[in-house]
Amino acid sequence: xxxxxxxxxxxxxxxxxxxxxxxxxxxxxxxxxxxxxxxxxxxxxxxxxxxxxxxxxxxxxxxxxxxxxxxxxxxxxxxxxxxxxxxxxxxxxxxxxxxxxxxxxxxxxxxxxxxxxxxxxxx
Amino acid sequence: xxxxxxxxxxxxxxxxxxxxxxxxxxxxxxxxxxxxxxxxxxxxxxxxxxxxxxxxxxxxxxxxxxxxxxxxxxxxxxxxxxxxxxxxxxxxxxxxxxxxxxxxxxxxxxxxxxxxxxxxxxxxxxxxxxxxxxxxxxxxxxxxxxxxxxxxxxxxxxxxxxxxxxxxxxxxxxxxxxxxxxxxxxxxxxxxxxxxxxxxxxxxxxxx
Numbered sequence: 001x002x003x004x005x006x007x008x009x010x011x012x013x014x015x016x017x018x019x020x021x022x023x024x025x026x027x028x029x030x031x032x033x034x035x036x037x038x039x040x041x042x043x044x045x046x047x048x049x050x051x052x053x054x055x056x057x058x059x060x061x062x063x064x065x066x067x068x069x070x071x072x073x074x075x076x077x078x079x080x081x082x083x084x085x086x087x088x089x090x091x092x093x094x095x096x097x098x099x100x101x102x103x104x105x106x107x108x109x110x111x112x113x114x115x116x117x118x119x120x121x122x123x
Numbered sequence: 124x125x126x127x128x129x130x131x132x133x134x135x136x137x138x139x140x141x142x143x144x145x146x147x148x149x150x151x152x153x154x155x156x157x158x159x160x161x162x163x164x165x166x167x168x169x170x171x172x173x174x175x176x177x178x179x180x181x182x183x184x185x186x187x188x189x190x191x192x193x194x195x196x197x198x199x200x201x202x203x204x205x206x207x208x209x210x211x212x213x214x215x216x217x218x219x220x221x222x223x224x225x226x227x228x229x230x231x232x233x234x235x236x237x238x239x240x241x242x243x244x245x246x247x248x249x250x251x252x253x254x255x256x257x258x259x260x261x262x263x264x265x266x267x268x269x270x271x272x273x274x275x276x277x278x279x280x281x282x283x284x285x286x287x288x289x290x291x292x293x294x295x296x297x298x299x300x301x302x303x304x305x306x307x308x309x310x311x312x313x314x315x316x317x318x319x320x321x322x323x324x325x326x327x328x329x330x331x
Contacts, residue, residue: 036137037137038135040134074163079165100137108312112305118203120302
């Protein structure tokens with residue numbers, strides 16, 4: 001996949017004190033949002049992209065393709081905790097939808113077996 | 124991407140494995156050896172309660188520290204993406220480990236036999252929380268300085284935990300260690316009927 005990652009491995013962190021971006025909140029709306037949860041822009045998010053500014057706008061733009069929260073943080077040069085708060089807000093407002101590992105708990109054995117098969121095919 | 128057929132892209136299921144071990148033991152090397160993207164790094168902030176109580180005050184000082192969290196990704200199939208997270212090296216980042224480890228399939232603990240003690244906080248932590256893990260002795264320069272049994276003994280690793288060798292620079296070696304870990308994790312899911320070919324020694328499972 002030709003994602004926006006390119007060859008960039010690190011991005012300079014934002015210069016503002018990190019939690020200025022979240023109005024001082026250090027915890028996401030949903031306390032348990034996993035750092036590997038995958039988020040993608042909803043039709044609402046894509047439709048309203050132009051009205052979102054700064055980091056929330058950047059996040060929705062990046063998430064035209066699904067990205068893990070930790071990838072969003074790394075690719076946009078945001079602190080992980082800040083990203084989690086901002087993503088939580090965008091999920092709450094319907095701009096992003098989220099795929100979380102916990103929702104698949106009942107399929108754990110099947111998923112592990114598929115991961116083993118996937119790894120076995122790596123040469 | 125043609126989005127006319129389905130307005131909502133299919134979002135894969137994220138799963139993760141933690142790569143732990145002491146500082147400089149090859150965690151990021153191992154992630155990079157098998158990741159389909161260059162290893163990414165993000166700043167994570169952790170709140171530490173200072174261990175020493177300030178002489179002038181009665182409350183422990185809370186300080187913000189940031190650590191770099193390295194990770195990689197493997198697309199397993201159209202529905203599953205596997206994330207590999209390297210733990211920040213030091214055991215004082217326990218607060219962050221909880222977030223990292225929550226929901227992980229298991230952990231690979233990479234060991235440098237020249238500094239065995241460095242991996243002990245990880246071994247101890249995964250034992251305590253009951254996360255499946257595998258101890259992978261990294262072969263620096265292709266040499267194994269200690270017998271695996273000696274490593275197991277020195278770290279008091281229970282029989283049910285596999286101890287293997289790994290070359291963190293080699294994709295297939297990292298892959299093999301991850302597969303061993305996942306088979307271990309599968310056993311934990313169905314303890315009442317382990318697969319015949321992987322049946323542990325009698326008594327090992329019920330040793331406690």
